[in-house]
Amino acid sequence: MERPLISKVFLLMLIAAVAYGCFLVFRPFLSELLVAVILVSIFYRPYEWLARKLGGRQKLAAAVMCIVIVLLVLVPMVNLIIYGAQRSVIAYDNIVEYLSSDQAKEVARSPFVQNLRERIFQDKDIQEVVIEVAKKIQNWFLSGATSAIKSTTSFIIATILIIFSMFFFFIDGRSMLEKITRLTPLPNKYDQEIFKKFRDVSYSTILSTFVTAIAQALIGALGLAIVGLPVFFLALLMGFFSLLPYVGAGFVWLPAAVYLLFTGQIWQGIFLIVWGGLVVSTVDNLVRAYIIKGKAEVHPLFIIFSILGGIALFGFWGVVFGPLIISLAVTVMHIYELEYDKVLEK
Structure with a gap:
């Protein structure tokens, strides 16, 4: 095998080995990086417009866009979970109050409910089953609200990584694409x-x-x-x-x-x-x-x-x-x- 050919094969093998090593390094964060790339690709034109309005201050424009994206996605989601938790408490109290009423007892004696009780619930008290299910739904909302407020370490880290990545992708994204285009x-x-x-x-x-x-x-x-x-x-x-x-x-x-x-x-x-x-x-x-x-x-x-x-x-x-x-x-x-x-x- 000629020396130039050996050099090319060695270089390609070296590139493949280094690329695989980079993949292993970034694999734990691929989802965060890809999410950041997707969000930046969607909001890049508004970022360019904002950068022009701010006199070419790209870092300031990137910071503003990151804040806007967080407000558009995270804040509404957290507020909705908190609202759901509040409403679930009210709904649970209403269900318990209804099941204690005379109307609920009359419904429980109806042929349909009795048949349902025998076939599905195997003679269990349907009122207790409904209260138990309602309690679980309420607890799910309350735990979800707690998680949304306190969050977990992994969620906080993932969010920070996405925001951090978006900031630099906004600033250097175009030059990165030009580099990739040149290398392919x-x-x-x-x-x-x-x-x-x-x-x-x-x-x-x-x-x-x-x-x-x-x-x-x-x-x-x-x-x-x-x-x-x-x-x-x-x-x-x-x-x-x-x-x-x-x-x-x-x-x-x-x-x-x-x-x-x-x-x-x-x-x-x-x-x-x-x-x-x-x-x-x-x-x-x-x-x-x-x-x-x-x-x-x-x-x-x-x-x-x-x-x-x-x-x-x-x-x-x-x-x-x-x-x-x-x-x-x-x-x-x-x-x-x-x-x-x-x-x-x-």
Whole structure:
């Protein structure tokens, strides 16, 4: 083997080894870094506008944008959890008061409730079961509020790392992209296509998450209004829980439907179960896939599976990471098709 070839092979092996070492070093923080990159790519144009308005003071503009992003995301979430905790205490007291009333005792003696008690609860006291469930929901909200206020060490560290990363990505992000573009062997137009796809899909994925939450809250509110339940608070909770993987709006409408059944409002409870299961839950996948497919240029079926797979692999942020990885894969295949168009023609 000639010396120049040996040098090239050695250099490539060295690059691969160093790259793998860097991956191992950054692997514990990949989610935080990727979240920071996604948020910066979405808010970079407002940052550039703000930097111009501030006379080119990039550090000040970056600091302001980081504060704005934190206020847009973290503060509303904490306030909602605290509000939910306060309302859950009131709801629990109302449930206990109702179950002690003569009306609840009359409902408990109805044939439907007696049949339900024998088949599902195996002759357990339904009133005690309802109180126990309500107590658990109340405790969940209270613990969630405590966690939101005090937080955990890992959450605090992750948040600081994301903010810290965003600050420097805002300032040095463009020069980093230029460096990456220079180092990649791909033509510049392909680099730009990949970067554009990353930005567009990140934006559409996060947008779809909030649009889906709003849609589920509004549709859920309609169902709640029809059955005569408090609309504002429960719809607000539906919107919040729809943002959380493995939870969803069903965490709200299903207990509400069970409450209606236990209080003798049979048809209202059945309607809410059907409405929540067939309408509210379906909106999640349909709206999210419809919004993302426009930018990702991926079939809605694959979008849905990429979201589910992303959640299973990455947790909460898998909602963003899954569609992003699939769309980048489609972009790479498109570049491959353009480069080898003549070879692929048969």
